[in-house]
Amino acid sequence: MSTRPPLNAEERDLLAAELAMGLLDGDERAEAESLAGRDHDFRAAVARWTAHLAPMLDEVDPVDPPAAAWSAIESRIAPTASNIRPSDPAPSNVVQLRRKMNLWRGYSVATTAIAASLALILVARPGPPPAPTVTPTLVAMMQSDAGPARLVATYDPASRRLIVAAAAGMAPAAGHAHELWLIPAAGGKPHPMGIVSAVAPNKMDVPMPMAGDVREGATFAISVEPPSGSPTGVPTGPVIARGKLTRA
């Protein structure tokens, strides 16, 4: 095997397909996996083939697993000394955030689900314990004029971690992206904060100089932009939602 001449592009792509399909065994498989481990393009080819072939799994009929399977999984993911999360003493701001989140329930079921998951994210992150009482979590409910909340941004100044989650139905139209902007409390030019996905909560670490502007009274806004974001550094499309940062 090791004396084989280098693979040409076609052979490499076929090897990627064979690895994705699980056709290889023994040394061949070990070699292909080692290539995937060190070669970025090859790894991308394996992913591409996997995506190509995955729809075949549609054909497989579901079969109810034995009831014992879930109990076994549950016990394997049970809290241990090393991963206790929700039972850690909850910082008071998280409790407040949860209460606030309850108030949001009127907006929509989808938004509430996001809010709940945000609360869990906040509870779950280990974070530096003493900080929260000094630096309260900030929340911005971004909405269109007088409409229901469409995106929720939660910012923890202690860790400079920003989480943005979108309500259902917030996917951008084809060929467009939603970009997040920060407008400082004192006003001025919006800072681009990145493209936000409509599906998964977006987590970002706000870099230090900008973090100073992410505080009570600042505004987050979402504009419609080309797929790779605003080409000019300022919003170029319509602003579809905005909201001020307030204490949670």
Added chain:
Amino acid sequence: MTLRMDALRGSEEVRRLAAALASVAAGDREAMALLYRRTSAKLYGICLRVLGNEAEAEEVLQETYVTVWRKASAYDAGRASPVTWLAVMARNKAIDRLRGRRAPTEDIDAALDIADDAPLAPELIDRARDGHRLADCLAELEEKSAAAIRAAFLDGLSYPDLAAREAVPLPTMKSWIRRGLIRLRGCLER
């Protein structure tokens, strides 16, 4: 419950499952239970098909969900629907088991969780996700190539397994599959 990936694509269910995965990444056990309720029959079906053995299929199912619990944050909604991500993970783990390896090396990382600087073109994913398109393209292949590709992907057969099953020499089987893959790629990416 029947989870058809194509029926779910872009639907409310995809969002619910993606939201559940996000909560699971944050350590939410209730979200984990919901995810399990809604996807385990599909994943167990896949494990059972590859392994052909209930006890092993159940073990691999457990391993899959324990991995989901630990690695849910690696899920990227831009790359695959939640069910596709889970289904591929279950299939890869079942194949690892079949090939006799209990501790797979980064199977998910290699297959789906590719480096952030190599995003797949969204249109490519959208097309690749299209099950009808894949079925149409498979139908264009020579029958023996298509059958071998399907058996490899769905039943977890390796090259030697397939060669033995069809009673052809190993190089012949390799050329059937490789010829089929080249045509399949041409069809899917055109």
